[in-house]
């Protein structure tokens with residue numbers, strides 16, 4: 232992928248403009264998010280102890296965060312004992328350098344990759360390319376994104392913004408040796424990808440992955456996937472390099488009993504995803520390197536309100552229920568982490584120094600649906616409100632107006648927004664919000680938010696501000 | 702941070718500074734760690750079937766004949782310890798692989814391989830297009846917690862729930878991407 236999110240200009244509402252006006256894209260997004268959302272609700276409803284699993288998941292991750300130093304050291308010892316090598320990277324540049332050097336040491340100029348948000352976050356593919364190393368994405372959606380020289384737009388289904396005929400065009404254009412008779416039937420497109428990657432899997436000597444979980448107690452890494460490209464990359468090549476954020480830990484082996492129930496059901500809406508691979512250190516004669524990545528995470532950890540974002544297990548459930556994501560699409564968030572989680576994670580990881588990052592905490596109607604579905608109970612609205620108070624004002628106000636405009640321009644969203652206003656009662660905002668947003672938090676002394684307040688505010692302040700912005 | 706600190710020391714120091722004074726967290730484990738399932742074989746078979754895998758319940762006396770019938774004519778990889786002769790050795794030209802498993806989960810319809818005797822290497826269970834897995838009835842546990850408890854983390858583990866699949870194109874589920882396109886599970890009772 233030559234495209235990278237790093238340094239993307241603009242701000243959230245500006246970036247979303249195209250998506251908002253693209254009715255086909257909005258139809259696709261709506262269909263996709265609603266389909267996954269319904270599947271999730273069904274399989275979550277099957278478990279009588281979902282609430283208890285969620286409470287345990289939240290507490291386990293909080294325990295990880297509060298004792299992260301101890302668990303990292305324990306993990307390092309366990310991985311090392313099992314024949315793996317552990318590397319530490321303060322930031323993207325350091326991680327990229329470590330991985331590049333490891334690949335160079337093998338003498339290889341090609342690597343296969345399993346979908347990994349951490350390596351996208353650090354722009355690893357571009358860094359490798361600069362040293363003459365080609366990185367091949369193997370997840371079908373990532374392959375579509377990479378061949379299309381495009382950005383991922385969803386955590387779980389990164390090519391959600393592409394329809395079948397676009398995918399066919401991309402394959403015909405960019406996939407060497409593909410049959411000209413290729414149809415846009417999904418099984419035919421999938422078969423083309425299978426054939427395209429088959430040889431590459433069998434001959435690649437180096438693979439790069441992320442991980443969903445790392446178990447401190449045992450040194451075990453865990454990758455959940457569907458297609459089998461993960462299994463291919465994790466088990467066939469001679470050298471495996473995994474780049475993993477330091478927050479991805481679980482304290483003990485036993486904790487997997489919680490997360491292997493929470494993640495698949497929240498993510499793909501299945502009782503279990505097709506394949507989960509677990510390995511501890513160097514397995515079956517493989518060479519194994521683990522790169523532990525900070526890249527802003529310790530800064531997030533230092534924020535008492537914001538640190539809960541590090542509990543995230545990247546299930547994408549919050550994207551699928553978000554009325555703003557459904558409208559704006561994933562690209563507008565300008566980062567590998569879209570949707571509600573992106574709106575709180577990206578500004579914290581990168582700091583709110585750009586217009587884009589400062590606008591992200593406003594990419595929400597605060598309806599709270601994201602919190603309800605989050606398997607580790609991250610109170611995303613709470614973090615949003617906290618970040619809004621810290622954001623530079625000008626960008627923030629513009630963004631707020633725009634998002635409010637989309638939310639209010641049809642009935643369903645108006646209803647959502649009204650629910651949001653009511654939900655704000657859950658917060659006792661620590662600081663007042665800037666500018667027009669203060670209308671949302673000036674109610675802090677009022678025990679009940681009147682049902683009409685949001686609409687009133689919009690009538691009073693919103694229309695004029697949004698007209699001026701256009 | 703002082704320069705000259707290693708990345709490891711610096712990250713650990715930042716972590717310590719960030720969470721200094723953070724409270725101890727009690728982990729509530731009120732979820733089910735033991736479930737009561739009356740018909741484990743039936744539930745497992747139903748849930749595996751939901752993934753569009755092929756499932757058969759076979760009395761142990763008929764297992765050999767059933768495997769023969771499943772395999773007919775396929776070039777099958779037979780891993781060490783499976784207890785059958787005449788396996789096909791070349792992975793690239795094999796049509797399928799037959800394995801046992803370490804544990805199976807009824808509630809999720811999952812089989813878990815720990816790649817011990819009779820279960821093949823990770824590559825052997827991945828490259829061929831057809832996977833025939835023999836599950837002994839007493840290997841089936843009710844839920845995920847019971848399975849995690851039985852497994853040995855020092856072994857490589859592969860959890861399999863149905864055939865390889867993708868929903869990446871307009872969310873249409875397509876079975877068979879890179880892993881075996883056909884999964885057949887024989888439950889030996």
Ligand code: SF4
Nearest residue numbers: 543544546547549605
């Ligand atoms: S914030 Fe919660 S719901 Fe959203 S991706 Fe992370 S874990 Fe899933």
